[in-house]
Amino acid sequence: MLQLKNISKNFGGLQVLQDVNFNVPQGGIFGLIGPNGAGKTTVFNLITGLLRASGGAIEFDGQDIGKVAAHKITERGIARTFQNIRVFKEMTLLENVVVGMHDHMDYGFGSVLLNLGGYRRIEAQARERALELLSWLRLDHKAQMLADSLSYGEQRKLEFARALATKPKLLLLDEPVAGMNPAEKTELMEEILNIKQRGFSIFMIEHDMRFVMGLCDRIAVLNFGRIIAEGSPDEIKNNQEVIEAYLGKEDSE
Protein backbone atom coordinates (compact mmCIF):
# COMPACT_ATOMS: atom_id res chain seq x y z
CA MET A 1 0.00 0.00 0.00
CA LEU A 2 2.71 2.43 1.07
CA GLN A 3 6.21 1.89 -0.24
CA LEU A 4 9.38 3.70 0.71
CA LYS A 5 12.13 3.13 -1.84
CA ASN A 6 15.72 4.06 -1.01
CA ILE A 7 14.60 7.09 0.96
CA SER A 8 17.33 9.30 2.29
CA LYS A 9 17.13 12.63 4.07
CA ASN A 10 19.80 15.00 5.23
CA PHE A 11 19.51 18.28 7.07
CA GLY A 12 22.61 20.12 5.88
CA GLY A 13 25.48 17.76 6.60
CA LEU A 14 23.47 15.63 9.00
CA GLN A 15 22.35 12.38 7.43
CA VAL A 16 19.08 11.45 9.16
CA LEU A 17 17.85 8.66 6.92
CA GLN A 18 19.85 6.44 4.59
CA ASP A 19 18.40 4.08 2.00
CA VAL A 20 15.26 3.36 3.94
CA ASN A 21 13.16 0.67 2.28
CA PHE A 22 9.98 -0.85 3.58
CA ASN A 23 6.50 -1.68 2.52
CA VAL A 24 3.40 -1.06 4.62
CA PRO A 25 0.87 -3.71 3.57
CA GLN A 26 -2.85 -3.10 3.22
CA GLY A 27 -4.88 -4.01 6.30
CA GLY A 28 -3.37 -4.75 9.66
CA ILE A 29 -1.01 -2.74 11.81
CA PHE A 30 2.55 -2.01 10.80
CA GLY A 31 5.01 -0.73 13.37
CA LEU A 32 8.20 1.26 13.07
CA ILE A 33 10.37 1.17 16.15
CA GLY A 34 13.80 2.42 17.00
CA PRO A 35 15.76 4.21 19.71
CA ASN A 36 15.37 7.96 20.30
CA GLY A 37 16.71 10.02 17.44
CA ALA A 38 16.66 7.15 14.97
CA GLY A 39 14.65 9.23 12.50
CA LYS A 40 11.17 7.78 12.98
CA THR A 41 9.21 11.02 13.06
CA THR A 42 11.21 12.22 10.04
CA VAL A 43 9.83 9.21 8.16
CA PHE A 44 6.28 10.35 9.01
CA ASN A 45 7.05 13.93 8.05
CA LEU A 46 8.30 12.73 4.67
CA ILE A 47 5.25 10.57 4.05
CA THR A 48 2.81 13.34 4.95
CA GLY A 49 4.61 15.92 2.82
CA LEU A 50 5.80 18.18 5.66
CA LEU A 51 9.38 17.47 4.56
CA ARG A 52 10.84 16.49 1.20
CA ALA A 53 13.15 13.51 0.81
CA SER A 54 16.71 14.16 -0.37
CA GLY A 55 16.58 10.97 -2.43
CA GLY A 56 14.39 7.99 -3.18
CA ALA A 57 10.68 7.66 -3.79
CA ILE A 58 7.50 7.27 -1.75
CA GLU A 59 4.60 5.51 -3.41
CA PHE A 60 1.06 5.27 -2.13
CA ASP A 61 -1.36 2.99 -3.94
CA GLY A 62 1.15 2.76 -6.77
CA GLN A 63 1.42 6.53 -7.24
CA ASP A 64 4.43 8.67 -6.42
CA ILE A 65 3.55 11.13 -3.64
CA GLY A 66 7.08 12.45 -3.11
CA LYS A 67 6.24 15.88 -4.53
CA VAL A 68 2.58 16.19 -3.63
CA ALA A 69 1.56 19.05 -1.29
CA ALA A 70 0.76 18.04 2.30
CA HIS A 71 -2.96 18.84 2.11
CA LYS A 72 -3.26 16.89 -1.14
CA ILE A 73 -1.67 13.84 0.47
CA THR A 74 -4.40 13.97 3.10
CA GLU A 75 -6.92 14.06 0.26
CA ARG A 76 -5.37 10.90 -1.22
CA GLY A 77 -6.01 9.02 1.98
CA ILE A 78 -3.19 9.37 4.48
CA ALA A 79 -3.99 10.92 7.87
CA ARG A 80 -1.87 11.20 10.96
CA THR A 81 -1.76 12.04 14.64
CA PHE A 82 1.13 13.81 16.33
CA GLN A 83 3.59 12.83 19.01
CA ASN A 84 2.98 16.13 20.81
CA ILE A 85 -0.79 16.37 20.62
CA ARG A 86 -2.04 19.06 18.23
CA VAL A 87 -5.79 19.38 18.66
CA PHE A 88 -7.45 22.75 18.05
CA LYS A 89 -7.84 23.69 21.70
CA GLU A 90 -10.17 26.66 21.34
CA MET A 91 -12.66 24.66 19.28
CA THR A 92 -15.25 22.20 20.49
CA LEU A 93 -14.67 18.48 19.94
CA LEU A 94 -17.30 18.49 17.23
CA GLU A 95 -15.66 21.38 15.39
CA ASN A 96 -12.28 19.68 15.64
CA VAL A 97 -13.64 16.63 13.87
CA VAL A 98 -15.56 18.65 11.28
CA VAL A 99 -12.30 20.40 10.32
CA GLY A 100 -11.04 16.95 9.36
CA MET A 101 -13.86 16.67 6.83
CA HIS A 102 -12.74 19.82 5.05
CA ASP A 103 -11.95 18.09 1.75
CA HIS A 104 -15.23 16.24 1.70
CA MET A 105 -17.46 19.28 2.05
CA ASP A 106 -18.24 20.34 -1.49
CA TYR A 107 -20.20 23.54 -1.52
CA GLY A 108 -19.51 26.86 -3.16
CA PHE A 109 -19.13 30.33 -1.71
CA GLY A 110 -22.53 31.26 -3.14
CA SER A 111 -24.42 28.59 -1.24
CA VAL A 112 -22.66 29.66 1.97
CA LEU A 113 -23.69 33.28 1.48
CA LEU A 114 -27.28 32.46 0.62
CA ASN A 115 -27.57 29.63 3.14
CA LEU A 116 -28.79 27.29 0.40
CA GLY A 117 -30.07 23.76 0.88
CA GLY A 118 -26.92 22.09 -0.45
CA TYR A 119 -24.74 23.88 2.07
CA ARG A 120 -27.13 23.18 4.94
CA ARG A 121 -27.40 19.50 4.06
CA ILE A 122 -23.63 19.00 3.81
CA GLU A 123 -23.06 20.82 7.12
CA ALA A 124 -25.71 18.72 8.86
CA GLN A 125 -24.27 15.50 7.45
CA ALA A 126 -20.78 16.51 8.56
CA ARG A 127 -22.00 17.12 12.10
CA GLU A 128 -23.78 13.79 12.16
CA ARG A 129 -20.70 11.98 10.88
CA ALA A 130 -18.49 13.83 13.38
CA LEU A 131 -20.73 12.68 16.24
CA GLU A 132 -20.51 9.13 14.94
CA LEU A 133 -16.71 9.26 14.83
CA LEU A 134 -16.65 10.71 18.35
CA SER A 135 -18.89 7.86 19.48
CA TRP A 136 -16.42 5.33 18.05
CA LEU A 137 -13.93 6.71 20.56
CA ARG A 138 -16.59 7.20 23.25
CA LEU A 139 -16.24 10.98 23.29
CA ASP A 140 -19.65 11.88 21.85
CA HIS A 141 -21.03 12.95 25.23
CA LYS A 142 -18.41 15.73 25.28
CA ALA A 143 -19.00 16.91 21.72
CA GLN A 144 -19.86 20.48 22.69
CA MET A 145 -16.99 20.95 25.14
CA LEU A 146 -13.79 22.78 24.27
CA ALA A 147 -10.94 20.45 23.37
CA ASP A 148 -8.77 22.28 25.90
CA SER A 149 -10.85 20.87 28.74
CA LEU A 150 -10.06 17.25 27.86
CA SER A 151 -7.50 15.10 29.65
CA TYR A 152 -4.33 14.10 27.82
CA GLY A 153 -5.63 10.65 26.97
CA GLU A 154 -8.92 12.07 25.70
CA GLN A 155 -7.11 14.62 23.54
CA ARG A 156 -5.24 11.76 21.92
CA LYS A 157 -8.52 10.02 21.19
CA LEU A 158 -9.91 13.24 19.76
CA GLU A 159 -6.90 13.33 17.45
CA PHE A 160 -7.82 9.84 16.28
CA ALA A 161 -11.39 10.90 15.54
CA ARG A 162 -10.20 14.00 13.71
CA ALA A 163 -7.76 11.97 11.61
CA LEU A 164 -10.48 9.43 10.78
CA ALA A 165 -12.71 12.29 9.61
CA THR A 166 -10.44 12.80 6.61
CA LYS A 167 -11.54 9.34 5.37
CA PRO A 168 -8.05 7.90 5.35
CA LYS A 169 -7.05 4.58 3.85
CA LEU A 170 -3.93 4.64 5.95
CA LEU A 171 -3.72 6.09 9.44
CA LEU A 172 -0.30 7.11 10.76
CA LEU A 173 0.02 7.18 14.54
CA ASP A 174 3.08 8.95 15.95
CA GLU A 175 3.82 7.48 19.38
CA PRO A 176 0.17 7.13 20.38
CA VAL A 177 0.84 6.13 23.98
CA ALA A 178 3.64 8.58 24.76
CA GLY A 179 3.05 10.06 28.21
CA MET A 180 0.03 7.91 29.06
CA ASN A 181 -0.57 5.95 32.22
CA PRO A 182 -1.04 2.14 32.06
CA ALA A 183 -4.84 2.35 32.21
CA GLU A 184 -4.92 4.85 29.35
CA LYS A 185 -2.52 2.65 27.37
CA THR A 186 -4.78 -0.38 27.67
CA GLU A 187 -7.78 1.69 26.65
CA LEU A 188 -5.95 3.14 23.67
CA MET A 189 -4.83 -0.31 22.60
CA GLU A 190 -8.48 -1.33 22.40
CA GLU A 191 -9.36 1.78 20.42
CA ILE A 192 -6.61 1.07 17.90
CA LEU A 193 -7.80 -2.53 17.49
CA ASN A 194 -11.35 -1.22 17.00
CA ILE A 195 -10.18 1.15 14.29
CA LYS A 196 -8.29 -1.69 12.60
CA GLN A 197 -11.40 -3.84 12.71
CA ARG A 198 -13.32 -1.13 10.91
CA GLY A 199 -11.05 -1.67 7.93
CA PHE A 200 -8.41 1.04 8.29
CA SER A 201 -4.76 0.20 7.70
CA ILE A 202 -2.55 1.52 10.49
CA PHE A 203 1.11 2.45 10.54
CA MET A 204 2.48 3.44 13.90
CA ILE A 205 5.69 4.64 15.47
CA GLU A 206 6.09 3.62 19.07
CA HIS A 207 8.58 3.34 21.89
CA ASP A 208 6.60 1.14 24.22
CA MET A 209 7.75 -2.38 23.33
CA ARG A 210 4.93 -4.26 24.98
CA PHE A 211 2.43 -2.07 23.18
CA VAL A 212 4.07 -2.56 19.79
CA MET A 213 4.60 -6.30 20.19
CA GLY A 214 1.00 -6.74 21.26
CA LEU A 215 -0.55 -4.76 18.42
CA CYS A 216 1.56 -5.00 15.28
CA ASP A 217 1.47 -7.67 12.65
CA ARG A 218 4.72 -6.55 11.16
CA ILE A 219 7.52 -4.39 12.48
CA ALA A 220 10.48 -2.54 10.98
CA VAL A 221 13.37 -1.35 13.12
CA LEU A 222 15.16 1.91 12.43
CA ASN A 223 18.55 2.67 13.96
CA PHE A 224 20.75 5.65 13.08
CA GLY A 225 18.72 6.27 9.94
CA ARG A 226 18.90 2.73 8.59
CA ILE A 227 16.45 -0.13 8.63
CA ILE A 228 18.23 -2.91 10.50
CA ALA A 229 15.43 -5.47 10.62
CA GLU A 230 11.92 -6.17 9.42
CA GLY A 231 9.60 -9.01 10.28
CA SER A 232 6.95 -10.38 12.61
CA PRO A 233 7.07 -9.39 16.30
CA ASP A 234 8.67 -12.74 17.20
CA GLU A 235 11.37 -12.39 14.58
CA ILE A 236 12.13 -8.89 15.81
CA LYS A 237 12.30 -9.95 19.45
CA ASN A 238 15.00 -12.51 18.64
CA ASN A 239 16.97 -10.47 16.16
CA GLN A 240 20.52 -10.01 17.39
CA GLU A 241 21.03 -6.61 15.76
CA VAL A 242 17.83 -5.25 17.29
CA ILE A 243 18.78 -6.43 20.74
CA GLU A 244 22.15 -4.75 20.32
CA ALA A 245 20.57 -1.51 19.19
CA TYR A 246 18.37 -1.38 22.27
CA LEU A 247 20.51 -2.97 24.94
CA GLY A 248 24.03 -2.51 23.59
CA LYS A 249 26.61 -5.10 22.67
CA GLU A 250 27.76 -7.71 25.16
CA ASP A 251 31.38 -7.41 26.02
CA SER A 252 33.39 -10.08 24.23
CA GLU A 253 35.52 -10.78 27.28
Added chain:
Amino acid sequence: MTELLTSIAGTGFMDWWDGFWSTYNTVIFSLGVNAMLALSIYVTLSCGLLSLANAAFMGIGAYAASLISMQTGLPFPVALAAGGALPALVALIIGIPTLRLSGVYLAMATLGFGEVVRVVVLNMDITGGPLGLNGIPLKTEWWHIVLLLALTLYILARMRRSKIGRAFEAIKEDEVAARLMGVNVAGYKLLAFVIGAAIAGVAGGLNAHYTFTIGPGNYAFENAVEILTMAVFGGTGSLVGPTLGGMILTLLPEALRDFNSYRAVVNGLILVLVILYLPKGIWDPRRIRGWANTFSRRKTQAGGSN
Protein backbone atom coordinates in the same frame (compact mmCIF):
# COMPACT_ATOMS: atom_id res chain seq x y z
CA MET B 1 -52.97 73.96 20.98
CA THR B 2 -51.28 70.60 21.14
CA GLU B 3 -50.65 70.80 17.42
CA LEU B 4 -48.91 74.09 17.92
CA LEU B 5 -46.77 72.68 20.74
CA THR B 6 -45.69 69.67 18.74
CA SER B 7 -44.90 71.83 15.75
CA ILE B 8 -42.80 74.15 17.94
CA ALA B 9 -41.11 71.17 19.55
CA GLY B 10 -40.77 69.68 16.08
CA THR B 11 -39.09 72.70 14.58
CA GLY B 12 -36.97 73.02 17.70
CA PHE B 13 -35.81 69.46 17.31
CA MET B 14 -35.28 69.88 13.59
CA ASP B 15 -33.12 72.93 14.17
CA TRP B 16 -31.13 71.15 16.82
CA TRP B 17 -30.78 68.13 14.57
CA ASP B 18 -29.60 70.20 11.60
CA GLY B 19 -26.96 71.83 13.73
CA PHE B 20 -25.93 68.54 15.25
CA TRP B 21 -25.78 66.81 11.86
CA SER B 22 -23.69 69.51 10.19
CA THR B 23 -21.21 69.43 13.08
CA TYR B 24 -21.03 65.73 13.60
CA ASN B 25 -21.91 64.03 10.33
CA THR B 26 -18.31 63.11 9.56
CA VAL B 27 -18.01 61.56 13.01
CA ILE B 28 -21.21 59.60 12.46
CA PHE B 29 -20.01 58.45 9.03
CA SER B 30 -16.68 57.47 10.54
CA LEU B 31 -18.45 55.18 13.02
CA GLY B 32 -19.39 52.87 10.17
CA VAL B 33 -16.21 53.29 8.16
CA ASN B 34 -13.98 52.58 11.16
CA ALA B 35 -16.09 49.57 12.07
CA MET B 36 -15.47 48.27 8.54
CA LEU B 37 -11.74 48.92 8.86
CA ALA B 38 -11.60 47.06 12.17
CA LEU B 39 -13.48 44.18 10.53
CA SER B 40 -11.03 44.18 7.63
CA ILE B 41 -8.12 43.47 9.96
CA TYR B 42 -10.25 41.05 11.96
CA VAL B 43 -10.44 38.81 8.86
CA THR B 44 -6.68 38.39 8.63
CA LEU B 45 -6.32 38.10 12.42
CA SER B 46 -8.95 35.34 12.45
CA CYS B 47 -6.67 33.41 10.10
CA GLY B 48 -3.70 33.97 12.39
CA LEU B 49 -2.07 36.63 10.22
CA LEU B 50 -0.78 39.85 11.75
CA SER B 51 -0.97 42.03 8.66
CA LEU B 52 -0.56 45.80 8.95
CA ALA B 53 -1.25 46.57 5.30
CA ASN B 54 -4.87 47.56 5.79
CA ALA B 55 -4.25 51.32 5.93
CA ALA B 56 -2.45 51.03 2.61
CA PHE B 57 -5.30 48.99 1.12
CA MET B 58 -7.71 51.62 2.42
CA GLY B 59 -5.61 54.25 0.66
CA ILE B 60 -5.50 52.35 -2.62
CA GLY B 61 -9.27 51.98 -2.47
CA ALA B 62 -9.77 55.65 -1.58
CA TYR B 63 -7.58 56.91 -4.43
CA ALA B 64 -9.07 54.49 -6.97
CA ALA B 65 -12.65 55.39 -6.07
CA SER B 66 -11.96 59.14 -5.89
CA LEU B 67 -10.16 59.25 -9.22
CA ILE B 68 -13.02 57.43 -10.90
CA SER B 69 -15.52 59.89 -9.41
CA MET B 70 -13.44 62.93 -10.30
CA GLN B 71 -12.25 62.00 -13.77
CA THR B 72 -15.04 59.89 -15.21
CA GLY B 73 -18.78 60.16 -15.19
CA LEU B 74 -19.18 56.67 -13.81
CA PRO B 75 -21.74 56.22 -11.01
CA PHE B 76 -20.77 55.96 -7.34
CA PRO B 77 -21.33 52.18 -7.01
CA VAL B 78 -18.82 51.59 -9.81
CA ALA B 79 -16.27 53.80 -8.06
CA LEU B 80 -16.81 51.92 -4.78
CA ALA B 81 -16.57 48.55 -6.51
CA ALA B 82 -13.27 49.58 -8.07
CA GLY B 83 -12.20 50.84 -4.65
CA GLY B 84 -12.69 47.29 -3.37
CA ALA B 85 -11.37 45.43 -6.40
CA LEU B 86 -8.05 47.22 -6.87
CA PRO B 87 -6.75 46.60 -3.31
CA ALA B 88 -7.97 43.00 -3.60
CA LEU B 89 -5.92 42.59 -6.77
CA VAL B 90 -2.85 44.16 -5.16
CA ALA B 91 -3.32 41.89 -2.14
CA LEU B 92 -3.44 38.87 -4.43
CA ILE B 93 -0.15 39.85 -6.03
CA ILE B 94 1.81 40.80 -2.92
CA GLY B 95 0.17 38.10 -0.80
CA ILE B 96 1.72 35.19 -2.66
CA PRO B 97 5.30 36.02 -1.64
CA THR B 98 4.68 37.76 1.72
CA LEU B 99 2.22 35.32 3.29
CA ARG B 100 4.99 32.75 3.55
CA LEU B 101 6.15 34.86 6.48
CA SER B 102 4.54 34.62 9.86
CA GLY B 103 4.28 36.58 13.10
CA VAL B 104 6.32 39.76 13.41
CA TYR B 105 8.06 39.12 10.10
CA LEU B 106 4.75 39.37 8.28
CA ALA B 107 3.90 42.49 10.30
CA MET B 108 7.17 44.09 9.22
CA ALA B 109 6.77 43.11 5.57
CA THR B 110 3.22 44.48 5.42
CA LEU B 111 4.29 47.69 7.17
CA GLY B 112 7.02 48.00 4.55
CA PHE B 113 4.44 47.53 1.85
CA GLY B 114 2.35 50.32 3.41
CA GLU B 115 5.35 52.63 3.30
CA VAL B 116 5.99 51.76 -0.36
CA VAL B 117 2.37 52.61 -1.18
CA ARG B 118 2.63 55.93 0.65
CA VAL B 119 5.83 56.93 -1.15
CA VAL B 120 4.48 55.87 -4.54
CA VAL B 121 1.30 57.92 -3.97
CA LEU B 122 3.43 60.84 -2.82
CA ASN B 123 5.40 60.83 -6.07
CA MET B 124 2.73 60.15 -8.65
CA ASP B 125 1.10 62.94 -10.64
CA ILE B 126 -2.33 61.41 -10.97
CA THR B 127 -2.69 61.18 -7.17
CA GLY B 128 -1.80 64.84 -6.70
CA GLY B 129 1.47 64.03 -4.93
CA PRO B 130 1.87 65.46 -1.43
CA LEU B 131 -1.18 67.72 -1.92
CA GLY B 132 -3.45 64.75 -2.38
CA LEU B 133 -6.80 64.95 -4.07
CA ASN B 134 -9.11 67.89 -3.42
CA GLY B 135 -12.71 68.39 -4.37
CA ILE B 136 -13.82 64.78 -4.25
CA PRO B 137 -17.60 64.88 -4.79
CA LEU B 138 -19.57 64.33 -1.58
CA LYS B 139 -21.48 61.26 -2.64
CA THR B 140 -21.53 59.15 0.50
CA GLU B 141 -24.95 59.05 2.19
CA TRP B 142 -25.49 57.64 5.65
CA TRP B 143 -27.41 54.68 4.28
CA HIS B 144 -24.54 53.70 1.96
CA ILE B 145 -22.44 53.15 5.02
CA VAL B 146 -25.15 51.32 6.92
CA LEU B 147 -25.80 49.09 3.92
CA LEU B 148 -22.15 48.24 3.27
CA LEU B 149 -21.38 47.68 6.95
CA ALA B 150 -24.39 45.37 7.18
CA LEU B 151 -23.31 43.54 4.03
CA THR B 152 -19.77 43.11 5.39
CA LEU B 153 -21.11 41.76 8.68
CA TYR B 154 -23.47 39.41 6.86
CA ILE B 155 -20.80 37.97 4.57
CA LEU B 156 -18.32 37.51 7.41
CA ALA B 157 -20.98 35.93 9.64
CA ARG B 158 -21.92 33.45 6.90
CA MET B 159 -18.26 32.61 6.33
CA ARG B 160 -17.71 31.93 10.02
CA ARG B 161 -20.36 29.24 9.90
CA SER B 162 -18.84 27.41 6.96
CA LYS B 163 -15.77 25.37 6.23
CA ILE B 164 -14.01 28.64 5.33
CA GLY B 165 -14.37 30.03 8.83
CA ARG B 166 -13.36 26.73 10.36
CA ALA B 167 -10.31 26.56 8.09
CA PHE B 168 -9.30 30.10 9.18
CA GLU B 169 -9.62 29.16 12.83
CA ALA B 170 -7.77 25.87 12.37
CA ILE B 171 -4.90 27.73 10.69
CA LYS B 172 -4.84 30.28 13.51
CA GLU B 173 -4.65 27.55 16.14
CA ASP B 174 -2.21 25.14 14.51
CA GLU B 175 -1.03 25.57 10.96
CA VAL B 176 0.62 22.16 10.62
CA ALA B 177 -2.37 20.31 11.99
CA ALA B 178 -4.67 22.29 9.67
CA ARG B 179 -2.53 21.36 6.67
CA LEU B 180 -2.64 17.70 7.54
CA MET B 181 -6.41 17.85 7.89
CA GLY B 182 -6.47 18.70 4.20
CA VAL B 183 -6.74 22.48 4.51
CA ASN B 184 -4.93 24.37 1.76
CA VAL B 185 -3.23 26.72 4.22
CA ALA B 186 -1.55 29.02 1.68
CA GLY B 187 -4.78 29.36 -0.30
CA TYR B 188 -6.93 30.24 2.71
CA LYS B 189 -4.37 32.73 4.02
CA LEU B 190 -4.43 34.43 0.65
CA LEU B 191 -8.23 34.43 0.70
CA ALA B 192 -8.27 36.11 4.13
CA PHE B 193 -5.72 38.68 2.98
CA VAL B 194 -7.68 39.50 -0.19
CA ILE B 195 -11.04 39.76 1.61
CA GLY B 196 -9.48 42.03 4.24
CA ALA B 197 -8.01 44.23 1.50
CA ALA B 198 -11.33 44.49 -0.32
CA ILE B 199 -13.21 45.54 2.84
CA ALA B 200 -10.53 48.12 3.71
CA GLY B 201 -10.65 49.44 0.13
CA VAL B 202 -14.43 49.91 0.12
CA ALA B 203 -14.16 51.63 3.50
CA GLY B 204 -11.53 53.92 2.00
CA GLY B 205 -13.76 54.71 -0.96
CA LEU B 206 -16.68 55.58 1.31
CA ASN B 207 -14.46 57.69 3.52
CA ALA B 208 -12.99 59.69 0.62
CA HIS B 209 -16.46 60.61 -0.62
CA TYR B 210 -17.43 62.46 2.56
CA THR B 211 -14.11 64.03 3.57
CA PHE B 212 -13.78 66.05 0.33
CA THR B 213 -9.98 65.73 0.44
CA ILE B 214 -7.48 62.92 0.89
CA GLY B 215 -3.70 62.84 1.03
CA PRO B 216 -0.90 60.29 1.37
CA GLY B 217 -0.60 61.07 5.09
CA ASN B 218 -4.07 59.65 5.73
CA TYR B 219 -2.92 56.10 5.09
CA ALA B 220 0.40 55.90 6.86
CA PHE B 221 1.91 53.95 9.74
CA GLU B 222 -0.22 55.59 12.47
CA ASN B 223 -3.39 54.68 10.62
CA ALA B 224 -2.28 51.07 10.23
CA VAL B 225 -1.69 50.89 13.97
CA GLU B 226 -4.97 52.65 14.69
CA ILE B 227 -6.90 50.06 12.67
CA LEU B 228 -5.20 47.27 14.57
CA THR B 229 -5.92 49.03 17.87
CA MET B 230 -9.63 49.28 17.07
CA ALA B 231 -9.87 45.54 16.42
CA VAL B 232 -7.81 44.53 19.44
CA PHE B 233 -9.62 47.03 21.70
CA GLY B 234 -12.98 45.59 20.67
CA GLY B 235 -11.85 41.98 20.79
CA THR B 236 -11.13 39.68 17.89
CA GLY B 237 -13.05 36.63 19.04
CA SER B 238 -16.22 37.57 17.19
CA LEU B 239 -17.63 40.09 14.73
CA VAL B 240 -19.18 42.21 17.49
CA GLY B 241 -15.78 43.05 18.98
CA PRO B 242 -14.17 44.84 16.02
CA THR B 243 -17.46 46.60 15.16
CA LEU B 244 -17.76 47.96 18.69
CA GLY B 245 -14.05 48.71 18.89
CA GLY B 246 -14.12 50.74 15.68
CA MET B 247 -17.12 52.72 16.87
CA ILE B 248 -15.95 53.37 20.41
CA LEU B 249 -12.51 54.53 19.34
CA THR B 250 -14.21 56.91 16.90
CA LEU B 251 -16.37 58.40 19.63
CA LEU B 252 -13.76 58.43 22.38
CA PRO B 253 -11.79 61.47 21.13
CA GLU B 254 -15.11 63.37 20.74
CA ALA B 255 -16.27 62.42 24.22
CA LEU B 256 -12.94 63.55 25.64
CA ARG B 257 -13.11 67.06 24.20
CA ASP B 258 -13.32 68.56 27.70
CA PHE B 259 -9.78 67.41 28.38
CA ASN B 260 -8.59 69.80 25.66
CA SER B 261 -4.89 69.37 25.09
CA TYR B 262 -4.72 66.32 27.35
CA ARG B 263 -7.15 64.48 25.12
CA ALA B 264 -4.55 62.26 23.50
CA VAL B 265 -3.11 61.36 26.91
CA VAL B 266 -6.50 60.28 28.30
CA ASN B 267 -7.23 58.42 25.08
CA GLY B 268 -3.96 56.52 25.41
CA LEU B 269 -4.57 55.85 29.09
CA ILE B 270 -7.94 54.25 28.37
CA LEU B 271 -6.33 52.03 25.73
CA VAL B 272 -3.61 50.92 28.11
CA LEU B 273 -6.15 50.13 30.84
CA VAL B 274 -8.31 48.09 28.48
CA ILE B 275 -5.35 46.11 27.16
CA LEU B 276 -4.13 45.49 30.72
CA TYR B 277 -7.40 44.46 32.28
CA LEU B 278 -9.36 43.14 29.29
CA PRO B 279 -6.71 41.39 27.21
CA LYS B 280 -9.30 39.83 24.94
CA GLY B 281 -10.91 43.18 24.21
CA ILE B 282 -14.04 44.77 25.62
CA TRP B 283 -16.29 42.26 23.86
CA ASP B 284 -15.30 39.02 25.53
CA PRO B 285 -18.48 36.93 25.84
CA ARG B 286 -17.04 34.53 28.39
CA ARG B 287 -15.98 37.35 30.72
CA ILE B 288 -19.27 39.18 30.29
CA ARG B 289 -21.16 36.00 31.18
CA GLY B 290 -18.94 35.69 34.24
CA TRP B 291 -19.84 39.23 35.31
CA ALA B 292 -23.53 38.62 34.71
CA ASN B 293 -23.36 35.54 36.93
CA THR B 294 -21.65 37.35 39.78
CA PHE B 295 -24.14 40.18 39.47
CA SER B 296 -27.20 37.94 39.61
CA ARG B 297 -25.70 36.00 42.51
CA ARG B 298 -25.21 39.22 44.46
CA LYS B 299 -28.75 40.24 43.66
CA THR B 300 -30.22 36.97 44.91
CA GLN B 301 -28.09 37.21 48.04
CA ALA B 302 -29.35 40.73 48.67
CA GLY B 303 -32.90 39.55 48.04
CA GLY B 304 -32.46 36.65 50.47
CA SER B 305 -31.39 38.92 53.34
CA ASN B 306 -34.55 41.00 53.07
